[in-house]
Amino acid sequence: NAGVTQTPKFQVLKTGQSMTLQCAQDMNHEYMSWYRQDPGMGLRLIHYSVGAGITDQGEVPNGYNVSRSTTEDFPLRLLSAAPSQTSVYFCASRDGLAGGMEYFGPGTRLTVT
């Protein structure tokens, strides 16, 4: 049982490049989410999904796309990277839709130059 895995651990992009951050969980959780963490800002929700085929926006969705074709995977796509997207990104899955415990991945540190 690997829990929540994220790849890559580190990434450097140039402005305007696109990339996909991968997230997978092996706990059969319906709910998955993406957060970004910036100094002094805590964690802010980007997108979330309550099941395969269902996604919704969080607090800071602009510049990011998600899809959920399977229960296990929830990739986050940066369409055209900007320096403002330099951040640490965490994927999480939850055991239950409301009030369940959130399991976090180890994070991806992204730098956009």
Place this chain on the structure above:
Amino acid sequence: AQSVTQPDIHITVSEGASLELRCNYSYGATPYLFWYVQSPGQGLQLLLKYFSGDTLVQGIKGFEAEFKRSQSSFNLRKPSVHWSDAAEYFCAVGDSNSGYALNFGKGTSLLVTP
């Protein structure tokens, strides 16, 4: 608007001293509340959670928290801090009215001195 406030950005305590980290929330419905800890360069680990029932909840690593509805607070406490407790602590809140999303506070950074 729903919000979560951690009033203290940084807290410094001596090893062996007691600790209290504050968390206040503004939610209309009965919330469910969490405390997470993040060590440098690591992901987040759940310390404890409150959904209902006993308002004093026990967590891992000797932490506890008390839900006080009248004060809209969920403060985290530990009677005797260890040097390994130095980390960033996040309070998170959700409720049935906000759908399924959790709202995180901005965090409190704990420094433990010898």
